[in-house]
Amino acid sequence: VNLGFLSGTGIEGRGLALRFGSAGVPVVIGSRSEERARTAAASCNELLGTEAVSGCSNTEMLGRCPIVFLTVPFANGVDAVEACRPDLRPDHILVDVTVPMRFAGGRPEFVELEAGSSAEEIARHVPEGVAVVGAFKTIPAHVLAEVGTELRCDVFVCGDRESAREEVIRAVGAIPHLRALDAGPLVMARALERMTWLAVSLNRRYKRKGARFAVQGL
Amino acid sequence: VNLGFLSGTGIEGRGLALRFGSAGVPVVIGSRSEERARTAAASCNELLGTEAVSGCSNTEMLGRCPIVFLTVPFANGVDAVEACRPDLRPDHILVDVTVPMRFAGGRPEFVELEAGSSAEEIARHVPEGVAVVGAFKTIPAHVLAEVGTELRCDVFVCGDRESAREEVIRAVGAIPHLRALDAGPLVMARALERMTWLAVSLNRRYKRKGARFAVQGL
Numbered sequence: 001v002n003l004g005f006l007s008g009t010g011i012e013g014r015g016l017a018l019r020f021g022s023a024g025v026p027v028v029i030g031s032r033s034e035e036r037a038r039t040a041a042a043s044c045n046e047l048l049g050t051e052a053v054s055g056c057s058n059t060e061m062l063g064r065c066p067i068v069f070l071t072v073p074f075a076n077g078v079d080a081v082e083a084c085r086p087d088l089r090p091d092h093i094l095v096d097v098t099v100p101m102r103f104a105g106g107r108p109e110f111v112e113l114e115a116g117s118s119a120e121e122i123a124r125h126v127p128e129g130v131a132v133v134g135a136f137k138t139i140p141a142h143v144l145a146e147v148g149t150e151l152r153c154d155v156f157v158c159g160d161r162e163s164a165r166e167e168v169i170r171a172v173g174a175i176p177h178l179r180a181l182d183a184g185p186l187v188m189a190r191a192l193e194r195m196t197w198l199a200v201s202l203n204r205r206y207k208r209k210g211a212r213f214a215v216q217g218l
Numbered sequence: 219v220n221l222g223f224l225s226g227t228g229i230e231g232r233g234l235a236l237r238f239g240s241a242g243v244p245v246v247i248g249s250r251s252e253e254r255a256r257t258a259a260a261s262c263n264e265l266l267g268t269e270a271v272s273g274c275s276n277t278e279m280l281g282r283c284p285i286v287f288l289t290v291p292f293a294n295g296v297d298a299v300e301a302c303r304p305d306l307r308p309d310h311i312l313v314d315v316t317v318p319m320r321f322a323g324g325r326p327e328f329v330e331l332e333a334g335s336s337a338e339e340i341a342r343h344v345p346e347g348v349a350v351v352g353a354f355k356t357i358p359a360h361v362l363a364e365v366g367t368e369l370r371c372d373v374f375v376c377g378d379r380e381s382a383r384e385e386v387i388r389a390v391g392a393i394p395h396l397r398a399l400d401a402g403p404l405v406m407a408r409a410l411e412r413m414t415w416l417a418v419s420l421n422r423r424y425k426r427k428g429a430r431f432a433v434q435g436l
Contacts, residue, residue, distance in 0.1 A: 183419065190328070191409075198410070206399075206436055212435055215432075217361065
């Protein structure tokens with residue numbers, strides 16, 4: 001199954017594309033600009049020495065991919081979903097990886113949303129039938145992009161449709177040293193997004209960059 | 219330095235008392251009932267084969283201990299603090315370990331508080347000068363109580379007074395296989411308390427009991 005990356009030319013999209021691509025999963029980077037998508041795909045393929053990654057317009061990507069990662073900064077999430085509404089079908093799974101944070105004077109601040117979480121806000125904007133799943137929220141994009149670094153952590157997958165969570169968990173299974181955990185309903189994104197806020201704060205305090213979580217005792 | 223446990227005869231208080239006591243730290247279990255406190259202390263000492271744990275009234279405990287853990291269920295936290303206000307001094311550090319959760323039809327639900335977190339709510343009720351620190355929120359009480367189980371996880375310590383966080387982190391240093399991380403200001407309890415909600419949800423889904431967190435890459 002093809003995995004798509006909506007506006008996936010940034011660090012988050014390329015990071016995920018590299019991890020899945022290096023595991024042999026066919027991935028499609030979409031962009032509003034077909035050229036930027038092709039360029040991003042080519043640089044991924046060069047790095048991996050494969051042809052696993054292709055690039056095209058967001059519209060074409062949505063036509064080819066049943067599972068689509070929303071890989072835009074948090075502040076652009078709703079706009080990006082609204083822009084591609086005509087191309088979203090009821091059988092699409094939209095995987096939200098965004099975290100509502102901003103930096104105030106160098107300090108990471110969590111943005112409290114009326115919806116409770118970024119994932120729940122996104123879910124309000126997709127056409128009926130589209131399943132929103134939250135995942136990869138707690139894994140730093142630049143760690144994903146360093147394909148030589150073993151992840152050795154967990155990815156938490158939440159969403160209100162169980163079959164959609166299961167499909168995402170199955171897809172994640174291709175990535176080595178990464179355990180996918182079923183975190184339950186979409187409301188659990190309220191925990192996951194704040195964990196990233198914690199991880200970013202810890203990175204800042206301890207002058208590191210790759211803080212991420214592993215669950216013990218499970 | 220003596221560590222105190224306010225109304226510490228429950229599973230959370232005894233679990234922490236056992237961990238610190240088994241590391242040779244003198245701990246004092248307080249209770250509204252002196253007899254219950256002595257009984258709980260005796261059972262801890264018997265289990266450990268030491269005399270590290272003593273029991274007395276909450277008032278006496280507060281007189282003997284500069285660092286006091288609030289080891290009551292979330293729903294009783296504010297009442298417990300209000301009840302001991304006369305005995306709280308400005309140099310006390312009050313360590314809140316509570317998590318605002320309830321179970322609805324067997325499912326764990328997070329209780330959204332107006333203050334944002336249980337720790338911030340507690341902080342509104344302590345006398346001026348008392349430092350509130352959040353810690354041990356993400357470690358299951360019954361795992362603490364199983365002293366034979368290596369913790370192998372992190373404890374996240376948050377609070378608005380840096381020196382208080384440092385004192386708690388130093389105290390935690392006595393417990394083996396447990397890393398104390400400075401999580402920053404008290405507002406970070408909003409992340410920590412929701413992580414426990416996630417851990418309890420994972421326990422339920424995967425039929426385990428000891429889910430807890432370790433940060434990788436730090």
